[in-house]
Amino acid sequence: MTVKAILEQKGHDVYTLGPNEKLATAIGMLTEHRIGALVITNGDRKIVGILSERDIVRVIGKLGAAALDQTVREAMTPKVSICNENHTVNEVMEIMTRGRFRHLPVEKNGHLDGIVSIGDVVKRRIEDVEREAQQIREYIATA
Template sequence: MTVAAILSKKGRDVVTVSADLSISDVVHLLANRRIGAVVVTDPANRIVGIVSERDVVRALARGVGSIDGAVSSIMTAKVVTCTDRDTINEVMARMTEGRFRHLPVVDAGQLAGIVSIGDVVKARIEQVEREADEMRAYIAMA
């Protein structure tokens, strides 16, 4: 199963913000939309960063100057991405290795979606259950 299969079910909508948006506005956006991360993009829809709940907590812990400061001051600038052709196992490995829960999907240099660890785990469980059902059906026919 690939990332494209996940996106075909959940959709390709991604909440994005500009780098000059305030940290306070991003915190409210995360809370109101009940999401764990937003992608920071430039006017050409290219990814310049990502801000997750963890980034906000880390900033607060180190005493960020002001919650009214720009989100660019707390965002993760080196964003790991995937394509919709990547498999679930490849994406799970990337997320585990990098210890992050959100992975933007890129197509031809443009933001094309986002997958969370929850999306990936759900898809993997569905895949395992489908394989188990197929195995039971095969055994029943024997």
């Protein structure tokens, strides 16, 4: 299964924020939408960073409540690993495991096209394993 198939099922919607917004605004969005990361983009959906819960905890641990007045740019991870719609579930799992993160933006033609989370990947992998097991059972039953 590919990232394209995942996005066809879950959609291409991604919560984004600009890099000059306040961290307090980002925290409000994460809370409101019950998500773990925001993709930080400029005006034309070009990815400039990602802000995860881990980034926020790191900044609050360092600055305390004053971190809420920081800009997203000061807290985000600017070097973002990305994938495209042709990556397989196994490739995405490898990228996430190697980078130790749970959200991977999908880029198409240099612009944000979606996001894949570890939950999306695990769900699809489980579906693949269950389908394979069913095929083996059917094969055995007809042999």
